Amino acid sequence: MTETATLPQPPAREVAPPVTSTEETRLALDWFKDYCARNNLKSLGHQASVLGYSASTLSRLLADEYGAAPTNFLARVDGLKRRVEAGATVTHAKFVPNRNTRKIAFALDFIRASGGMGHIYGHSGVSKTEGLKAWLRTERNSDSAALVNFSGIGGVVHLLAATAEAIGAKSKGSAAQVFDNILGKLPRGFMLIYDEAGLLLKGVGVVEAIRRLHDLRGCPIMLCSTDRFHERLVQMQYDFEQLLGRCEPFPLAARFPDREVDTLVRTVIESPNDSTLEIARRIANAVKPEGDTMRGRLRSLTGLLALASRIAGRGNVVTSTHFAKALKIRQTAGATDEDMEESR
Secondary structure, three states: OOOOOOOOOOOOOOOOOOOOOOHHHHHHHHHHHHHHHHOOOOOHHHHHHHHOOOHHHHHHHHOOOOOOOOHHHHHHHHHHHHHHHOOOOOOOOOOOOOHHHHHHHHHHHHHHHHOOEEEEEOOOOOOHHHHHHHHHOOHHHHOOEEEEOOOOOOHHHHHHHHHHHHHOOOOOOOHHHHHHHHHHHOOOOOEEEEOOHHHHHHOHHHHHHHHHHHHHHOOOEEEEEOHHHHHHHHHOOOOOHHHHHHEEEEEOOOOOOHHHHHHHHHOOEOOOOHHHHHHHHHHHOOEOOOOOEOOOOHHHHHHHHHHHHHHHOOOOOEOHHHHHHHHHHHHHOOOOOHHHHHHO
């Protein structure tokens, strides 16, 4: 029997254990990777520019080749975190509570607890819709209330169909059938919220349908509209006596104090200068050059902040310079808001 000689094997090469980051660096890297994924930053070059590094340096950091990363990496990630928390890297101004949104939350809580009807009203652009949406975003409220999107087209038939869709009831059929579907599906104590309630004036029957839902099912109902709807209800008191007699009024403020405007600005612009804050206050409160005031321009300010964020670019710090450019673009595009004149 022939034996096969075994060739000597070379000694096994020792493989150095991978260099790992410190726990602090690992947490920073994990957060940064998550940030890039959330913001759809796929390019390594784009990711590197957010922190002010070259692509090769960031590549080594992400590959764990540096071990404990240099202190400036941790500092840069920490700075990025602060900007994200302040809303400086988003393209829309982060929701910031103000006197009106707080009053809206109180009004909704009150009407839901009392089981009654309420009417929130104020000038255009003073956070009515934002306040409603913010209140509905919480799990407790989203499970016990619904926002009904009613276009005003089609009268009572469309109103009932929109209400049915909001609560998951069948929305097809005659007005009587849909009304019965709503009554059968609507849980007792479930709140219905009608934004743009001025559209309900398309006919007395539309408003009466809402009142009957409240009376027959005992569901809390909140109407939200501009001042004009409330004024017209009062003028047409004879037609809407039943509605006015049931609705608790919740008028909203027309002007915002400086501290609330400044807080909104700082969610996007980390360190605004005095000029930016002054312009923002004028826009929010729609101050004319001669000192007169119009009401309801907080929406305009939010739009300008969103535009400033887009100009800065995703992941970059938004500054007063970007805000000034946004203001210039708005003016060049033909904006005629008199509250902008002061900034020219």
